[in-house]
Amino acid sequence: MELPLIPPMLATPGTLPPAAQDARWAYETKQDGQRVMVYLPGDGSVLLRARSGQDITAAYPELRPLGTVLGTTPAVLDGEVLALDADGRADFQLLQSRMGLAHAPVRAAERAARVPVHLVLFDLLHLGSRPLLSLPYTRRRGRLEELELAGPAWSTPTALVGHGERALLATREHGLEGLVCKRLDSMYEPGVRSRAWIKIRNMRSEDVVIGGWLPGRGRLTGLPGAVLAGQRAAGRLRYVGGVGTGWSEAERTELARLLRAARTDVCPFDPVPAVPDAHWVVPRLVGEVRFSTRTREGMLRQPSWLRLRPDLAPAESAADIPDDLV
Known part of the structure; x- marks a missing residue:
């Protein structure tokens, strides 16, 4: 029928x-x-x-x-x-x-x-x-x-x-x-x-180290459209994904100031991720992000920003990629 x-x-x-x-x-x-x-x-x-x-x-x-x-x-x-x-x-x-x-x-x-x-x-x-x-x-x-x-x-x-x-x-x-x-x-x-x-x-949250950012477009011109996040694995800072949501306008403006002060020409990630238009920063800023799960390669799925963690230095952060994903 x-x-x-x-x-x-x-x-x-x-x-x-x-x-x-x-x-x-x-x-x-x-x-x-x-x-x-x-x-x-x-x-x-x-x-x-x-x-x-x-x-x-x-x-x-x-x-x-x-x-x-x-x-x-x-x-x-x-x-x-x-x-x-x-x-x-x-x-x-x-x-x-x-x-x-x-x-x-x-x-x-x-x-x-x-x-x-x-x-x-x-x-x-x-x-x-x-x-x-x-x-x-x-x-x-x-x-x-x-x-x-x-x-x-x-x-x-x-x-x-x-x-x-x-x-x-x-x-x-x-x-x-x-x-x-x-x-x-x-x-x-x-x-x-x-x-x-x-x-x-169900969402999880973990600390990440900021290693770079992507410029925003449209109303976000001059501000970061996304930050490039990393976590430690086997002594390296591994890229785990871009985070582009979760900020208020004031938080994004303050983050832009911090990123400009930390800019560098050297990519802190190992290996270097294939991210067009990336701007690199010295990996000294730690933030907390929320995400749903990880891919088998360790990348964060559906990440969103929660807050900066000025109380943590990158070396103190508990942001490690699980061993079975390295």
């Missing part, structure tokens, strides 16, 4: 619901993958659409067998495609090697043999001839679990009702991206960033 195209419902960044309302919410692990809407027409085929609406089915050939699991019953499901590391945790860097291959099926098949993906399903929006968008989350979720969708490359992880603090703590202890809180009575709102779904991203 012709299934309706449904854009995904989006979560709003926030914090845990108040303790008094905890029992009114379900908690799901926030996955670090690619959001997909899954269309099963009931003819043995499967169609995967990205959040943008793009057909990405050919990028993930290992998910084709999902088209037969419900027989002739059509369905629309919401989920996330993940690539898992050796510890079974979602690794977005691994997934990036699979994304963008929707128009290269041969390459996609070759890559699938080396970096297989796994699809986690967390909502059911249409089943048979009936749309389920107006049903509350609990009923949609119940119907989804009744389908028992578990296979070699897909699963339906459990959602926890209540116990939000415990759920959030567990994601942090296991190094997961975060938590999504979903109100039990919430309808599915296609394409809407809704307060009925709240996402909480």
Whole structure:
């Protein structure tokens, strides 16, 4: 049958619901993958659409067998495609090697043999001839679990009702991206960033040494657009990424003054990073940054500035790249 195209419902960044309302919410692990809407027409085929609406089915050939699991019953499901590391945790860097291959099926098949993906399903929006968008989350979720969708490359992880603090703590202890809180009575709102779904991203913070900066553009002309951050590894200052957000106007202006006073023609990073238009500084300024996780090469993902640490000298900073990433 012709299934309706449904854009995904989006979560709003926030914090845990108040303790008094905890029992009114379900908690799901926030996955670090690619959001997909899954269309099963009931003819043995499967169609995967990205959040943008793009057909990405050919990028993930290992998910084709999902088209037969419900027989002739059509369905629309919401989920996330993940690539898992050796510890079974979602690794977005691994997934990036699979994304963008929707128009290269041969390459996609070759890559699938080396970096297989796994699809986690967390909502059911249409089943048979009936749309389920107006049903509350609990009923949609119940119907989804009744389908028992578990296979070699897909699963339906459990959602926890209540116990939000415990759920959030567990994601942090296991190094997961975060938590999504979903109100039990919430309808599915296609394409809407809704307060009925709240996402909480686990962020880490560490000290970094500033080794350079990039000039700002537009309204930031004359000011640093980003600082180039480093951390120690095996006696060297290793580049770990650029940080371009998190400052107030006054903080950015003060930072510009400090960077001008520390400028040098010598790059302090070893090895020298390939960063066009970089201005180098003597590595004497320490700052604290927030970030979500690291790449396998030790680079910081989604870093943002927290504060200068004038109380720390670079040699005193506890900013070391983990040994297994060096």
